[in-house]
Amino acid sequence: MSLPEIERHRIDKFIFELMVQKAPAFVMDGILLSSSTRGNKVNIIVSRPLIDDPSRRSEHNVALFEFNPESKKWSLYFYDRKLKRHLYPNGDDRSLDKLIAEIIKDPTGIFWG
Numbered sequence: 001m002s003l004p005e006i007e008r009h010r011i012d013k014f015i016f017e018l019m020v021q022k023a024p025a026f027v028m029d030g031i032l033l034s035s036s037t038r039g040n041k042v043n044i045i046v047s048r049p050l051i052d053d054p055s056r057r058s059e060h061n062v063a064l065f066e067f068n069p070e071s072k073k074w075s076l077y078f079y080d081r082k083l084k085r086h087l088y089p090n091g092d093d094r095s096l097d098k099l100i101a102e103i104i105k106d107p108t109g110i111f112w113g
Contacts, residue, residue, distance in 0.1 A: 002039060002040065004067075004069075008037060011035055011042050011096075014100045015034070015035055021104070029048060030048060030054070031046060031048045032046070032047040032048070032057075033045070033046055033047075033062075040066060040067040040068075041064060041065065041067075042064070042066075043061055044061070044062040044065070045060070045061055045062065046060050046062050047059045060079075061083060062103075063076060063077065063078055063079075063088075064077040064085055073093040073094060074094060074095065074099055075087065075094075076091035076092075076099040076102065076103070077091065078091075078110045088102070088110070
């Protein structure tokens with residue numbers, strides 16, 4: 001099942017707002033934030049220049065949102081250092097706004113380090 005258009009728009013708005021909020025740090029470090037959608041899953045990706053060769057970039061998964069069409073709720077996942085995804089504590093079946101706020105706050109340092 002594909003993601004409803006309104007939910008996709010909410011994710012795009014989140015990415016834009018996060019870029020504006022973190023713009024000074026992101027611009028100074030050449031960081032780009034993007035997303036990719038597959039079915040009902042949206043992956044948040046950060047891209048930054050390589051230290052030893054700034055003309056090349058590395059990409060890392062930051063978070064994964066998964067939409068449940070039956071409950072109309074979202075789940076939030078984080079990635080470990082081996083790029084394996086794990087359900088974020090209290091990250092299941094919640095509103096997208098609450099999960100986005102959790103990524104922005106990042107109380108555990110799991111998303112932004």
